[in-house]
Amino acid sequence: MPRDQYHHGDLAQQARDTARAVLDGHGDASISLRALARQLGVTPPALYRHFSDRETLLAELAADGFRQLTAALHEVPPEPPRDALIGIGVAYVHFAHQHPNCYRLMFGGGVLPRGVHSQLDDAGRAAFAVLEHTICRARDAGYLRNDHPVPQLTAAAWALVHGLSLLCIDGHLGPQVMPDLLAAQLGALLLDGTAR
Amino acid sequence: MPRDQYHHGDLAQQARDTARAVLDGHGDASISLRALARQLGVTPPALYRHFSDRETLLAELAADGFRQLTAALHEVPPEPPRDALIGIGVAYVHFAHQHPNCYRLMFGGGVLPRGVHSQLDDAGRAAFAVLEHTICRARDAGYLRNDHPVPQLTAAAWALVHGLSLLCIDGHLGPQVMPDLLAAQLGALLLDGTAR
DNA sequence: AGTGCGATGTTAACGCCGTTAACTTATCGC
DNA sequence: GCGATAAGTTAACGGCGTTAACATCGCACT
Structure with missing residues (x-):
């Protein structure tokens, strides 16, 4: 003391x-x-x-953000598969919407380089792993199509929630959208398809 | 002279x-x-x-980027609907991949505020309009489901390509991915659905 | 108890940045 | 030619990240 x-x-x-x-x-x-x-x-x-410098401080903040995100994703009930997938997406977008500036720092790209701050890279991979694991489980349970490789399904899901998060954060979807609801709807859209 | x-x-x-x-x-x-x-x-x-200041110069660069993007999207053949939709997505991701730093500036969020540089806002809206118009046409042609509102379909498509663009740009999907191919595959995935 | 040493501060400085005020020079219409 | 105006200059302010050199605190050991 x-x-x-x-x-x-x-x-x-x-x-x-x-x-x-x-x-x-x-x-x-x-x-x-x-x-x-x-x-x-x-x-x-x-x-x-x-x-050691300003960037390192920022990297620590971003890594902390990833740990928060990982924790939030872990809270989503893992069954049934469809609810788990949509729940992960909603939780993801919800986090981004609650901490927009932190989320931008985590995924900013321009500001924090990969492969330099190892704890940041690790924390990012951990968050990603939750998403990938959920998708693997859903596919193994026979819920998802198995004519596409897992990395492709994962990329689709991640791209959707990541893009939606940023569009919401940056106000590109108009002011009155409800991120959680929209995330659930778009998640369902990806699962069921948009064509008829 | x-x-x-x-x-x-x-x-x-x-x-x-x-x-x-x-x-x-x-x-x-x-x-x-x-x-x-x-x-x-x-x-x-x-x-x-x-x-008038540094930000205005950046806004002009970003607006120029939006005009380039709009032009690229306009080059996609408008028929048939499925090819048009996937083509738009591929062209979008292709642009982002070719001009990553410009794309980040255009959509950075933190760096350029909306509602301040009117030519930037206009240029952004014009690019968005191409996407929305293509989706409207596809739905009117009976290709897309009509039990979801157009803004929702548009948001899904935009979120997917935007997210994929940024994930590619920032190297989150690994080094050896081919953005154009992946964009086409994920576009198909969104159209057809991932569940079985 | 004294002491030495490492951790943790301080002061002073360098070179970069965006931006502004006040001034000077070139160019063009009359 | 000449005067207005557009387009440059010099000088300066305050803020920034960062470093080198120095000072002080507190703990571990004799």
Whole structure:
């Protein structure tokens, strides 16, 4: 229990928390190490004792987001297959809608490179694995067509929920859409097909 | 035909071109007005005679991207409906794959706000209209189910191609995927359904 | 109890950025 | 020619990420 003077003991976590608040409120572009330091009553270089650079801090936030997402997906009941698949999709879009700026950071592409921050890559793969596992189970249970390879089915599902998440987040679908409902409807559409 | 001294006559277009090259090569984050001015042999404030700020320049690039995309979608043969729908999807993903950084700028969300740069909004709507129109035609021709509203079908199609584009661009689907082929396969999957 | 050392801060500085104000020069219509 | 205006310049402000060099705190060991 340190006195909050020189060593105030918890700078790393406080920095993460504050940065996360800024992220949620104003987006990753608004996260500035100098502003962060100011807000924490510390000089800018102090943060470099805990994060090798700004990008690493962002990567930690994104990895945390992936862990949250993974947890949310794990809460979806695994049976019956159809409900599990649609439930995963709804949970996915729901997460993105609840944490839009975090989601954009996680999947931004331009801002965080792959293959550099290993814990970020791992956390991302873990989230993906839940989706893939659900699809495998559904196919093994005979619910999905087996004339298409699993990676293709997975790509379709992921593309649909990922695209829907971003379109919702960015307001491209108009203001009054209800993401959870729409996710369920589009999930059903993918399962049943749009042609007649 | 100005001597390239004080007024070199074409700064605005040259700036757009150079910025576009930087965008394609290194992403929007690497576009710096100062570096741009340096590269064009001009002082930084000169650019402000032609662009009210950095964001406006980026918006012009993004709007140009939307116009390119719209043109590409218009080249897809409109018949028969199934081929038109899949063709639109393939062309869409193909564009994103060819101009990843431009596509990210167009749909980045965090970087360019809606409702601020009207020409950008217009260009975006025009691209969307092509997709929606194709779906309307297919439904009117009796090819698509009519127990779902058009906006829902449109959202499904758009979400799929948008999501697939970004997943490809960001390398989330592995290195050896072929975007055009995958787009055609997933398009068929959405039309025919994944359940059996 | 003293001491040395590593962890954790600080100060000062570098070079980059976007942007603005005030000024200068070129070009074009009359 | 000349005057308005378009298109450049110089100089400056404040913010940013990051680094090097230095200072201080607190714990582990003698």
